[in-house]
Amino acid sequence: MSDSFVVDKTNKVRQLNEYARYDRKTVFGILDAGLVAHVAFIQDEGPVIVPMIYGRENDTIYLHGARKARVIRLLEKTDRASMNVTLVDGIVYARSVFNSSMNYRSVTVFGKPELVEGHDDKLEAMHHISEQVMPGRWHEVRESHEREVKMTGVIRLAIESASAKVTEGHPDDEEEDYDIPIWAGVLPVTTEVGAHIDGDRLIEGVEASDIVRRMENRKL
Amino acid sequence: MSDSFVVDKTNKVRQLNEYARYDRKTVFGILDAGLVAHVAFIQDEGPVIVPMIYGRENDTIYLHGARKARVIRLLEKTDRASMNVTLVDGIVYARSVFNSSMNYRSVTVFGKPELVEGHDDKLEAMHHISEQVMPGRWHEVRESHEREVKMTGVIRLAIESASAKVTEGHPDDEEEDYDIPIWAGVLPVTTEVGAHIDGDRLIEGVEASDIVRRMENRKL
Secondary structure, eight states: OOOOOOOTTTTOOTGGGGGOOOHHHHHHHHOOOOHHHHEEEETTTEEEEEEEEEEEEEEEEEEEEETOOOOHHHHOOOOEEEEEEEEEEEEEEBBBTTHHHHEEEEEEEEEEEEESHHHHHHHHHHHHHHHHHSSTTTSBBBOOOHHHHHEEEEEEEEEEEEEEEEOOOOOOOGGGGSEEEEEEEEEEEEEEEEEEETTTTTOOOOOOOOOHHHTTTTTO | OOBBBBOOOOOOOTTTTTGOOOBBHHHHHHHOOOOOOEEEEETEEEEEEEEEOOOETEEEEEEEEEEEHHHHHHHHHOOOOEEEEEEEEEEESSSSSSOOOEEEEEEEEEEEEEEHHHHHHHHHHHHHHHHHTTTTTGGGGBBOHHHHHHHHEEEEEEEEEOOOEEEEESOOOOOGGGGOOOEEEEEEEEEOOOOOOEEEOOOOOOOOOOOHTTTOOOOO
């Protein structure tokens, strides 16, 4: 497996392409840090976006929803889907509106979605999604009922093409603007997991496990 | 103006529709809290997603990019665009994988994009976008050069249809699962603006204004 995705018409970053990255390490790093992806598909000739949780295994993304959900039925039938994960890291206050911007990590992947069938394959895909959102939790909870697996629609998206865009650091002003006596800099933006909140029907004495606690203070 | 968007085939929430909201107060509240939207459009018969900053004025969304950017050229030509803003509020640890979920606020809007033309109209739209991301900053920075406005492509998206989905609170388990002696609850997820970081070429003695400081600790 090559270390980078091939750059072609589909994934080539056009704007601010000095920030483009195509290497798997960057692409996977952003995918693995995120919690929610946006998936686009076409319905009645128009674009629709749906936020979804996801999991990754090598070059494969897994998505899920109710088996009868529109997003699953449409993804199952389509030849190409596009998915993006964006993590905002800061607001960049430049000395002009024009040069003000955001710091962010963003990945867009393209691929042909396929319905995952068969109890075991579906369960394995669901496990990957579970690991992304609540690592280690899979073996703490009760086993999935067969009925639940049947009711879940699982999509496998083999990544055919991907690109990342990463911007960081200080404002980049016009040379003459640095003489304007106005503050410029960055306001960092952080997404973080907080301390656990007990459910309202806990059995007395049952406490959050180390697996749950390890997610606390996790930064995206 | 009605207080709610009309529910039709385009914006009707199909899954978990008990969480659907169509009232402007909820839709606008989520749009106004977000920093980044995902916009979908169609290129070569396939869906593409781009994360973009945005601004809102009543039922109108403004988007911008480089005048020559693909996203601007394609939005300008298309009859329908879809945009989503999702804010993640928590990871819901249920007693089964099936009932585990996320707490979030999400809005999807649909509309026909139009290119904004003319210096003054573009500037006004850019002002709305600036207010969304860095409120009050517009009048602190130097005025936009005519060339910069020309180089900016601005899209006006009149919201024709919108829906929101808001989930919050505790895990909702199968009745029999509450007897399983395992912890369940919520790990809150918070996106927050942090303390300002000075730019690397500040004029000595220039400090962040109250306008900048008011953004600190803002939660999305």
